[in-house]
Amino acid sequence: MPEEHLARRLKVNGIVQGVGFRPFVYNLANQYNLSGEVANTSSGVTIHVEGNLKDLESFARDLTEKHPPLAHIVEIEQYDEVVNNRKGFRIQKSEGAAAMSTLISPDVSICEDCRRELFDRRDRRYGYPFINCTNCGPRYTIINDIPYDRPKTSMKHFKMCPQCQAEYDDPNNRRFHAQPNACDTCGPHVALYDNQCHPIQVHDPIVETANLIKQGYIVAIKGLGGFHLAVDAENDQAVAALRKRKHREEKPLALMSFDLDFIRKFTEVSESDESLLTSIQRPIVLLRKKEPNSISPQIAPRNRYFGVMLPYTPLHYLLLTHDFTALVMTSGNLSEEPIAIDNEDAFKRLGNIADYFLIHNRDIYLRSDDSIVRRSSGSNRFIRRSRGYVPVPVFLKKDIASILACGAELKNTICITKGKMAFLSQHIGDLENLATYEFFRLTIRHMKRILEVEPEIMAHDMHPDYLSTRWALKQQGIVKIPVQHHHAHIVSAMTENKIEGPAIGLSFDGTGYGTDGAIWGGEILIADEKKFSRAAHFAYTPMPGGTAAIKNPWRMAVSYLYDAFGEDLWNLNLPLLQTIDAKKLKVIIQMIVKRVNSPDTSSLGRLFDGVAAIVGLRNYVAFEGQAAMELEMTADVAVDAIYDYEWHAGDIIKISPRPIIREVVKDMHQGIDPSVISARFHRTLIKLFTELCQVIRKETTLNRVVLSGGVFQNSLLLTGLISALEKQSFEVFTHTLVPTNDGGICLGQAMVANATYRS
Ligand code: ZN
Ligand code: ZN
Ligand code: FE
Numbered sequence: 001m002p003e004e005h006l007a008r009r010l011k012v013n014g015i016v017q018g019v020g021f022r023p024f025v026y027n028l029a030n031q032y033n034l035s036g037e038v039a040n041t042s043s044g045v046t047i048h049v050e051g052n053l054k055d056l057e058s059f060a061r062d063l064t065e066k067h068p069p070l071a072h073i074v075e076i077e078q079y080d081e082v083v084n085n086r087k088g089f090r091i092q093k094s095e096g097a098a099a100m101s102t103l104i105s106p107d108v109s110i111c112e113d114c115r116r117e118l119f120d121r122r123d124r125r126y127g128y129p130f131i132n133c134t135n136c137g138p139r140y141t142i143i144n145d146i147p148y149d150r151p152k153t154s155m156k157h158f159k160m161c162p163q164c165q166a167e168y169d170d171p172n173n174r175r176f177h178a179q180p181n182a183c184d185t186c187g188p189h190v191a192l193y194d195n196q197c198h199p200i201q202v203h204d205p206i207v208e209t210a211n212l213i214k215q216g217y218i219v220a221i222k223g224l225g226g227f228h229l230a231v232d233a234e235n236d237q238a239v240a241a242l243r244k245r246k247h248r249e250e251k252p253l254a255l256m257s258f259d260l261d262f263i264r265k266f267t268e269v270s271e272s273d274e275s276l277l278t279s280i281q282r283p284i285v286l287l288r289k290k291e292p293n294s295i296s297p298q299i300a301p302r303n304r305y306f307g308v309m310l311p312y313t314p315l316h317y318l319l320l321t322h323d324f325t326a327l328v329m330t331s332g333n334l335s336e337e338p339i340a341i342d343n344e345d346a347f348k349r350l351g352n353i354a355d356y357f358l359i360h361n362r363d364i365y366l367r368s369d370d371s372i373v374r375r376s377s378g379s380n381r382f383i384r385r386s387r388g389y390v391p392v393p394v395f396l397k398k399d400i401a402s403i404l405a406c407g408a409e410l411k412n413t414i415c416i417t418k419g420k421m422a423f424l425s426q427h428i429g430d431l432e433n434l435a436t437y438e439f440f441r442l443t444i445r446h447m448k449r450i451l452e453v454e455p456e457i458m459a460h461d462m463h464p465d466y467l468s469t470r471w472a473l474k475q476q477g478i479v480k481i482p483v484q485h486h487h488a489h490i491v492s493a494m495t496e497n498k499i500e501g502p503a504i505g506l507s508f509d510g511t512g513y514g515t516d517g518a519i520w521g522g523e524i525l526i527a528d529e530k531k532f533s534r535a536a537h538f539a540y541t542p543m544p545g546g547t548a549a550i551k552n553p554w555r556m557a558v559s560y561l562y563d564a565f566g567e568d569l570w571n572l573n574l575p576l577l578q579t580i581d582a583k584k585l586k587v588i589i590q591m592i593v594k595r596v597n598s599p600d601t602s603s604l605g606r607l608f609d610g611v612a613a614i615v616g617l618r619n620y621v622a623f624e625g626q627a628a629m630e631l632e633m634t635a636d637v638a639v640d641a642i643y644d645y646e647w648h649a650g651d652i653i654k655i656s657p658r659p660i661i662r663e664v665v666k667d668m669h670q671g672i673d674p675s676v677i678s679a680r681f682h683r684t685l686i687k688l689f690t691e692l693c694q695v696i697r698k699e700t701t702l703n704r705v706v707l708s709g710g711v712f713q714n715s716l717l718l719t720g721l722i723s724a725l726e727k728q729s730f731e732v733f734t735h736t737l738v739p740t741n742d743g744g745i746c747l748g749q750a751m752v753a754n755a756t757y758r759s
Pocket of ligand 3: 709741
């Protein structure tokens with residue numbers, strides 16, 4: 001008896017267009033002898049298949065297990081269908097509006113197949129720096145509108161040659177419907193220029209670029225999401241020149257090496273680091289330095305880590321074959337400005353930094369900086385989530401209203417929600433100059449367009465002076481909901497962990513506007529999506545000079561010292577105090593005593609700064625969080641003693657920094673090494689926070705603890721606290737999908753606004 005012939009319809013939702021999904025379905029159907037068809041629809045891909053039960057089931061299983069690397073399946077709905085007995089399997093042509101899935105793939109690294117062709121002398125694309133296929137290459141950065149089709153991308157200027165067109169039209173070809181498909185005959189090209197905009201005629205611009213870098217020149221290189229500035233990482237003089245011209249004094253510079261063997265020459269690479277480095281997203285990964293190493297000491301001064309990535313475009317691969325241990329590949333901008341993407345703009349803005357320019361004629365429509373990830377406590381921790389990851393959404397538990405969340409001030413990203421998905425933008429940057437502010441507005445317009453969303457609600461930070469807040473308040477005809485900064489942090493972490501609260505939320509960062517007008521940043525909250533209350537916080541301490549105290553941690557040190565010792569401060573024998581001019585010190589103390597321009601803060605970030613300055617690490621910072629980071633880096637992890645600490649019960653528990661500061665000073669007086677003091681300081685905080693969580697659990701019966709805020713970029717604190725809390729049987733939730741710093745805050749803003757609006 002013949003097996004029963006059945007028909008099924010499968011609706012696949014997710015990132016399934018422009019990623020080789022239909023050819024994959026076509027091949028899979030043929031493999032199992034199924035007839036039917038596959039088509040793009042407005043919500044994804046729809047498949048009709050006919051055959052026997054066993055083959056239909058194998059087909060459905062392989063669909064989820066073996067899909068192409070860039071596809072991301074959210075859900076598959078299956079229905080029984082009426083048999084139509086047509087022969088064969090075909091790919092239906094998508095017609096205009098029918099193909100309107102809003103899920104666009106991120107830009108990902110060159111795939112293995114393309115890399116093989118790139119270095120294969122017999123291949124027609126041998127050495128072609130724009131080789132790509134459906135499994136790899138640019139996406140998000142080259143589209144201007146949807147549907148994702150060539151005319152809507154910056155590839156529209158290039159007409160495919162007959163050979164490329166044949167590949168594009170052939171469902172059996174790896175380049176079937178690969179929108180950026182191109183070759184040396186028909187596609188984009190590179191060209192070399194000097195910084196006066198004069199073309200340099202050479203046979204091979206990439207080989208010449210490698211030569212120039214070897215000679216110590218700085219070359220601006222147009223990449224996937226923007227320009228990089230490249231120098232030889234082993235050339236001290238070149239690195240120094242780059243720092244000087246870019247006005248980047250001390251912030252670490254990112255490196256790129258040809259392969260893992262090169263990276264292992266100067267860093268320790270664990271197995272999980274390895275899989276992160278080689279992933280298609282190719283982020284910058286923070287890796288522990290090997291000492292000694294041949295990399296210039298100016299790449300990441302006073303840091304135990306290098307930020308390193310593998311090449312992700314064919315152009316990078318061609319450049320790095322010229323035997324560099326590593327190239328500096330830092331973003332092509334003047335410090336704090338958005339990175340340059342446009343050739344003309346690059347000459348204008350980078351002409352005083354770079355000696356030469358390696359440019360190309362494939363336009364970048366939306367810039368996207370390199371992502372930065374660190375492995376910590378067994379998970380990936382985003383420091384910056386951008387190229388390679390954006391615009392993959394964070395999937396929510398439920399449908400929510402359509403919201404635009406404007407993010408914070410520093411490390412700004414924005415979030416737009418649609419149905420069950422929250423789309424975080426690429427890294428926008430610090431909203432403190434006009435160029436970044438313009439980029440913020442452009443990104444909002446761009447994302448609304450490609451997601452086809454006109455948000456009904458807008459969420460913004462409570463800080464009245466954030467540029468993102470000011471922009472939000474200017475918009476007309478939309479509901480605006482202010483969200484407290486630390487509440488947003490906690491809800492962001494709850495959302496990516498798919499919990500709703502209430503939970504105990506440890507929200508620790510540098511700065512956030514509090515509901516009482518003070519500057520918060522050391523907050524233990526009881527929070528759910530809609531509301532929060534403060535369960536505990538660090539006692540308020542004056543910040544002499546406001547933001548000047550952030551740039552000058554010595555001012556915070558003086559403030560904490562004055563709080564702990566009063567006028568006895570003058571008798572302390574601390575190297576820090578000897579480095580400060582006595583008159584200046586007097587002025588600062590006057591400011592503290594008389595509360596002149598000295599706002600109150602409960603910030604844990606500032607306490608880290610203050611302790612870093614007291615132990616003599618640094619008096620001023622070149623970038624936000626630098627002193628705190630160096631305090632973490634200096635810690636001797638073998639030390640396990642702790643300091644006295646103190647908190648005062650009440651409606652809201654107040655944590656006093658006083659005993660900790662006194663003990664740090666005592667250690668300094670006894671000549672104890674900063675590495676030991678730092679370790680003790682970290683351990684004290686871990687013990688203190690665990691104890692407070694236990695106290696709060698007793699009162700509230702809440703057993704879930706959520707950790708969020710920029711301070712948790714500190715791996716020593718994060719790892720130690722997770723393990724201490726878990727030892728006390730707490731359920732601990734942390735960030736692994738979006739940054740714990742302000743780069744992830746827009747997600748929480750959106751969810752709080754949704755909950756507030758609903759009620
Ligand atoms: Zn490829
Ligand atoms: Zn071609
Ligand atoms: Fe924050």
